[in-house]
Amino acid sequence: MKMLVTLITAGLALSGTALAQDIAVINGRVITNTAQGQIETGGVLVRDGVIVEVGANITVPDGATTIDANGGWITPGIFAPFTQLGLIEVALESSTNDAGASESDFSVALDVVDSFNPNGTYLATNRMEGITRFAVFPSTGHNLFAGQGALGNTSGNADSLFETQSFVYADLSQSGASTAGGSRSAAWAFLEAAFGDARAYPGRYSSGSGDALNRYDAAALVDVVRGRTPLILQVDRASDIRRAIRLAEDNAPLQIIIYGGAEAWIVGEDLAEAGIPVLMDPMRNLxxxxxALGSTLEAAARLNDAGVSVAYTTQTADGYFNPRLLPQHAGNAVTNGVPWADAFRAITLTPAEVFGVDDQLGALAPGYIADVVVWDGDPLEVMSAPTHVIIDGEDTDLTSRQTRLRDRYADIEDTTPFGYRH
Structure with a gap:
C-alpha cells in the first residue's frame, strides 16, 4: 500500500491556551467504538487534525472553536467500503464515466487514482450526509479483473485519495464467468493462471508471454499473490464463496475479501473460521x-451471529452517488436483528479494519484522525442528519450543488404569462 499523506501523530500535551486548530465538540452522546463505549453526555477535543481527548468532561482550552451538539450524537465519520465516488458524474454519458475500460488491453494494472476526480459533485452530497471516508472501486472490463482501488475522504481536496493501490478487485460471480469464457470453471481457471503469471514474474516474460496476463498486469498482481495487497472477490453464491475460501487456503498468504455475499450467511461459520470479511448490503432481499436465490434481510444478523467481520454497502442503491444511504441500510439491519452497536460499527470501524486503517480511522480515541460527525439524532434513524462533519480536523462545508440549486429556485416568483408556466 502506498500512502499519499503523512498522518499526524498524537501525544500533544494539553495546555490552557488553544492552538489555531483546536476544536471542542461538546454536549452530545458520544459513540466511541472503543472500550469506552457510549458516553451519555460528553465531548471530543481535536488538535491539529488529531483527536487528543474523549470523555464526559473534556478540557476545553481558551480560544478553542466550540461546537455544541445540543444533546445530539457525536460519532466517528461513516466509512463507505464500496463506492465509485469521483469516477462517474453522469452514468450514461461516457465522457463523464471513468469507472471501467472494457476496450483496454489492461486489467489488473488499471488504477482508479488516474481516473478519480476530487471535484465530483457527489462527494459533497455524500459528505453532508456524514460520509467521511470511502473505498473507490473500478468496474470490470475485458476480463474478470477490474483493477486497483483506493481509499479516500470526501473533503474534495486535491489530495483526498490518501491511500492508493489498496486492493485489487475481481468479479468471480456469474457475470465474471461470462467474461472469462462462459462458465465458473473458466473463471477460476483464468484466476489460477493469472496467479501463476504473477508468481513467475518477471522471469516468465523474459522470453515469452503469460498464460493469462500481459507483463504489465502480471506485475500489478505480484503484491496480491504475496499477500501484501488484498484481493476483493465479487461472489454471491454459497458454492462460489466456498471456492474462494479454498483459494485463500491454497494460496497463503493471500488475503481475500468477499464483496456481495448474498448467500454468505449459508457459509458464515466457514468464513469466520477462515477470517475472511464480507462487504454486503443488509437490504438485499430479492x-x-x-x-442470489438465498438473499434475505436476516443475512446481516446471521453473519454477525456467526462471528464474521461484516461491513455494510449500498449495493442495492447506486454506488456512485448513494453511499450516503449507509446509515439507513444499517438501521434496517437493526430492524432485522443486528444489535445497534454492531450495525453502527459495520459502517465505521469494521470497514477501517477490512482495509487495514483501523489504527487511524473508525473510532473516537486519542491519536485517531479527527473524522467526527455531529448528528441531530440517532444516526441510524432515517430522519436524523449531520449538523457538522469534521474531516482531518476541519469543519467542512455542508452545502452541495443540490442545496445551492434548491436555494436558488425555492422562492422565485413566476411572473411569466400563464401559458408559459410549467
Missing amino acids: PSSFD
Missing part, C-alpha cells in the same frame, strides 16, 4: 439472479 433473488435478483440465480446467484
